[in-house]
Amino acid sequence: IDTMEEDAEQREIILKRKSLLSEWTSWRESVIAKLEKLGYTEHQTKRKAEVIE
Amino acid sequence: MMRPIMMKGHERPLTQVKYNKEGDLLLTVSKDKEASIWYSSNGERLGTLEGHAGTIWSIDVDKDTHYFVTASADFTVKLWLAETGECLHTWYFDSPVKRVEFNHICDKVVIVTDQAMGQKASVRVLNVNQKDAKAQDDQAVLTITNEEDSKNKYSVAGWSYGDLYLIVGHANGKVSKFDAKTGELLQTVDVHEGLITDIQFSEDRSYFVTSSKDKTAKLLDVDNLHIFKKYGADAPMNSACITPVKEFVILGGGQDARDVTTTSSSEGKFEARFYHKIFEDEIGRVKGHFGPLNYVAIHPNGTSYASGGEDGYIRLHHFHKSYFDFLYDVEKTAQSQVNNLQKEIEA
Numbered sequence: 030i031d032t033m034e035e036d037a038e039q040r041e042i043i044l045k046r047k048s049l050l051s052e053w054t055s056w057r058e059s060v061i062a063k064l065e066k067l068g069y070t071e072h073q074t075k076r077k078a079e080v081i082e
Numbered sequence: 083m084m085r086p087i088m089m090k091g092h093e094r095p096l097t098q099v100k101y102n103k104e105g106d107l108l109l110t111v112s113k114d115k116e117a118s119i120w121y122s123s124n125g126e127r128l129g130t131l132e133g134h135a136g137t138i139w140s141i142d143v144d145k146d147t148h149y150f151v152t153a154s155a156d157f158t159v160k161l162w163l164a165e166t167g168e169c170l171h172t173w174y175f176d177s178p179v180k181r182v183e184f185n186h187i188c189d190k191v192v193i194v195t196d197q198a199m200g201q202k203a204s205v206r207v208l209n210v211n212q213k214d215a216k217a218q219d220d221q222a223v224l225t226i227t228n229e230e231d232s233k234n235k236y237s238v239a240g241w242s243y244g245d246l247y248l249i250v251g252h253a254n255g256k257v258s259k260f261d262a263k264t265g266e267l268l269q270t271v272d273v274h275e276g277l278i279t280d281i282q283f284s285e286d287r288s289y290f291v292t293s294s295k296d297k298t299a300k301l302l303d304v305d306n307l308h309i310f311k312k313y314g315a316d317a318p319m320n321s322a323c324i325t326p327v328k329e330f331v332i333l334g335g336g337q338d339a340r341d342v343t344t345t346s347s348s349e350g351k352f353e354a355r356f357y358h359k360i361f362e363d364e365i366g367r368v369k370g371h372f373g374p375l376n377y378v379a380i381h382p383n384g385t386s387y388a389s390g391g392e393d394g395y396i397r398l399h400h401f402h403k404s405y406f407d408f409l410y411d412v413e414k415t416a417q418s419q420v421n422n423l424q425k426e427i428e429a
Contacts, residue, residue: 043411043412046361046410046412049360050360050412050413050416051416054416060288060303060305064243064288069243069244069286070286
């Protein structure tokens with residue numbers, strides 16, 4: 030039973046994270062589109078991923 | 083996780099640390115009246131800015147690293163030539179200046195003056211003449227004065243995207259948005275239950291993180307001042323920043339010395355705390371300072387972070403590959419879906 034409850038809890042957490050992530054992603058997309066429309070994209074610097082090994 | 087570089091160059095507590103836009107330099111200011119400029123790659127000190135007669139509360143640099151600007155408890159703001167460290171201009175005020183920040187196009191700075199010496203707190207905008215840096219207009223082009231009681235005084239301020247708005251934090255935990263041209267108050271919201279100690283923006287300046295003495299940090303959007311996220315800590319927070327590349331926020335703070343019964347660093351909670359920006363979970367902590375962290379700053383490329391402590395030390399941490407690899411399962415799934423979609427489009 031404990032494992033099942035744990036599984037259910039885990040499932041809940043994963044679903045919650047999924048919805049938070051998609052909510053965030055769609056909000057960011059709308060903001061980026063808005064800033065582009067307004068011509069304020071110069072804030073966004075083109076970045077080359079630089080990873081220190 | 084990362085290799086820290088410990089930089090000892092200040093005699094007194096650090097007040098702010100900041101990278102320039104390129105990220106090759108780290109600027110630090112402290113209560114010892116000097117600003118220091120360091121190479122961020124190895125922590126070697128390049129030079130100092132000398133001339134203030136009191137604590138330097140804040141520093142900023144224009145996007146081309148031509149000029150530094152500093153705000154001080156000696157009632158002045160100074161403009162410096164980055165190349166030589168020469169002071170080009172001094173603006174004089176009637177009370178300590180707590181904060182300074184260039185706007186995006188770097189022809190203006192916003193400053194916050196403290197309520198002291200019978201003066202009301204204010205947010206002011208100064209023009210910065212880049213063509214003739216020694217010929218500056220001494221009068222502010224905009225002054226927003228706190229007409230309410232001292233609890234409402236301004237503590238921090240910064241520019242939104244497009245330099246359209248001034249986002250201002252108050253001592254009573256409120257956040258206000260002003261029109262950056264007219265000074266009109268557009269919105270005020272209750273965000274924290276204590277002093278707002280720091281505001282740092284996302285890369286595109288469409289949202290920002292606030293830190294507070296109420297032991298939390300919060301994420302708000304510029305357009306509606308809507309509180310998106312809350313990060314709970316167990317000590318007063320002095321600073322918070324948003325990491326590029328990774329979806330994290332870094333918080334710094336700790337119990338003030340007068341509130342700590344022992345000097346052990348573990349008692350004061352003197353750690354940099356990493357939270358997942360979207361899920362609000364605390365992911366990890368980085369120990370090291372022997373007193374509260376007064377400021378945290380992230381490299382513009384997200385490759386390192388720096389913290390300035392009450393202990394007078396600056397700690398510079400370059401992230402290891404594992405930091406960049408770390409993802410939640412749901413993030414991995416989302417990323418692979420995007421990758422698959424991109425492959426399909428390319429095919």
